[in-house]
Amino acid sequence: MTHPGLDDLFTLLRFPSVSTDPARRAETRACGSWLLNKLKGIGLSAELHETPGHPIVLARNTHKPGRKTVMIYGHYDVQPAEPLAEWRTPAFEPTVVGDRIMCRGATDNKGQLMAHLRGVEETLAAEGDLPVNLIFLFEGEEEIGSPNLKPFLQARAAELKCDLVAISDTGMVAEGKGTFTYGLRGIMCAEVTVKGPSIDLHSGIFGGAVMNPNKALARLAATLHDDEGRVAVAGFYDDVRPLQDWEREAWQGLGDSAGETQELTGVPALHGEVGFTDQERRWARPTAEINGIGGGYQGAGSKTVIPREAFMKLSFRLVPDQNPERVLEQVKAHLKKHTPPGVVLDLHDGHSGLPYVMDPHSKEGAAAQRALQQTFGGSVALIREGGSIPIVQAFKDVLGVDTLLLGLALPDCQAHAPNENFPLANYEAGVRLNKALLRELAAVV
């Protein structure tokens, strides 16, 4: 079996385009520039647009009146690859192991982005035109919350006017099972530091007489949840829209995912909010997570120190109709109220994004499901997903359009983790999906 376009995908994967890392700024930009030239090479008109951060790459075919205008979004930036020691292949050298491409970004999102690009390349080569007016919009800041994309959309709303957006950056419920995602969780990130002594202290000399920032941080972090897995921040659930009956039934029809989640994660036991299934916990319930915690001595052996500060990096996954700004205020009030004596609290809010939900039974939703059915066969799973793509809400807010989420990632593709990978078969399915999707959307009246 040949894998058309793999050379291009491998070239794209080799750029260590880690958007959160200032040291990778030039390489992230080079990744965008490479895409620009590739898009021009397949016959599209393409431009690289500067932003205060990493550039946005825009491309389009010759638009003609009377056709649907479809925007396909992707992102060329990736998560950090750390911890590097846990990779079995080099993090930024694509390596085929069995039927998978191993590389940071293979799934999220370069593999899926390139499948669409290759689909368009093949259609243009075979037919000289596409059935729709196409806009490719590829950004380099998705993994840091797309801070510059919404202003970009706002500034160019007229020229970016389209009928809908399509994105492949979500998951499939199982290998070979076409999956349509109609909802996403939002996110609100914050970094919390508690500061105590002005210098690191000897825990023998001063231990017992001052609040240890590590202790203060742990006690503060422990107030974020109650004993039944609920977030204990006052008002946190006020705006949560209850799950509808058809959703709960559709998900139950997919089978309980608890066993699969336990197998994929390797946890000794699942743990979550009392009263909800595994799918509901992951797709439709809000969370508070401590993504990083640190303070004091981190090296080998022991050091009897009381550190001057300790930190935690928090993220809150949000569901309709929670609002990140309101949750930020709730979290600030909670942390302020629960800060132990003897330390000072410092909070910096990070990126955020609204949760999203669309009607999967709309005309465009139905067309997307037909394209998935043609690509994969069998019935199509209707799901929400637990991750956050804040830009989906931005498309809704600024351009007034829904987003079709046609994911190609499998549950074991290890997005964001070491040994991220993407099946060769999913790359090829993605190429076919691109062709079917543009054809089906062109036919929607």
Place this chain on the structure above:
Amino acid sequence: MTHPGLDDLFTLLRFPSVSTDPARRAETRACGSWLLNKLKGIGLSAELHETPGHPIVLARNTHKPGRKTVMIYGHYDVQPAEPLAEWRTPAFEPTVVGDRIMCRGATDNKGQLMAHLRGVEETLAAEGDLPVNLIFLFEGEEEIGSPNLKPFLQARAAELKCDLVAISDTGMVAEGKGTFTYGLRGIMCAEVTVKGPSIDLHSGIFGGAVMNPNKALARLAATLHDDEGRVAVAGFYDDVRPLQDWEREAWQGLGDSAGETQELTGVPALHGEVGFTDQERRWARPTAEINGIGGGYQGAGSKTVIPREAFMKLSFRLVPDQNPERVLEQVKAHLKKHTPPGVVLDLHDGHSGLPYVMDPHSKEGAAAQRALQQTFGGSVALIREGGSIPIVQAFKDVLGVDTLLLGLALPDCQAHAPNENFPLANYEAGVRLNKALLRELAAVV
């Protein structure tokens, strides 16, 4: 003013003899070898003794019958210098700033060790002999709990037989105030890891369905204390000997140290066990401290990850008559009982040492106080100290002798912290103290 012997002290300080760091093994050994040659050079017979860890340096004058035998203990290893960015002078290059020598180890313990060595050097040069039979015992593992010193004492108990031990490795209550320390806290260290998923997880995909090890660790850590600053481990206080009235009165006579502690530490407010003074909290009450905590993403920006594990490095300061082994069992039981669901607990115990107390009104205690009075003038403060010198208990157990603790460190010498320093005046006082001490001890009947 000249500072006799400073060249030697500076040479000693330049060795980065960090005993806990395997990468510093050769340099720690080189530090011991330099001491060996220095001791030979001043006219003592000296030997370097191998241990499974860093070597022990032993030296003695010609012992004569009918004289007191005094062992002077010191250690040539130091704490890690991290965080290096906070040093205003190079961590391992002694630099005189004002009236202080800045360097890792300046106070703890190389400056104090060298004051004794210089005192002996000067007495030998001037008088050709010492008033006592002297044994210098310098080890290289004090900062990691002296794992090889007790076996060394046991193996050589006969040749190390002495009447008492003297150590300068404790603090003075104020500049110029001779201070006799008659008690020390013990210690018990342990490293705790909680393990959850087998790989780092995407907090969007799996958040809400698994226990986050960072959260589990924080919740576990938060169980270590109650809301009034007491350690909440069952049985922890069972063996704590109550403070005696004369001690509480002697310490009250020194004045409440709360203001000084707040100034030295720079904390926004003091915080400790309800019902005890600042001195009592630091010198005579047991503690539980989290010296290090870590898990998940530690870099710049955010990474939406659920890490596979998180750790904390614990140390417990112990007071008479607590026992480290019993406390370890209590802590293990506590942590096991309070481990949240969905993670597995892993505990490794580290170094430990018994707490120590002696009678400051003994003949030797009185002689030490006279030497301090002659060196510094004024009255001598009788205190306990919050730090741990496990070897003091080992001298008691193996050699059956008390230890005189004649500290030369000031509260702002920043032992164990960045910008550790030692006053030139205290170095010179230490040289005088060594001469007075040997003279006074020789006179004890």
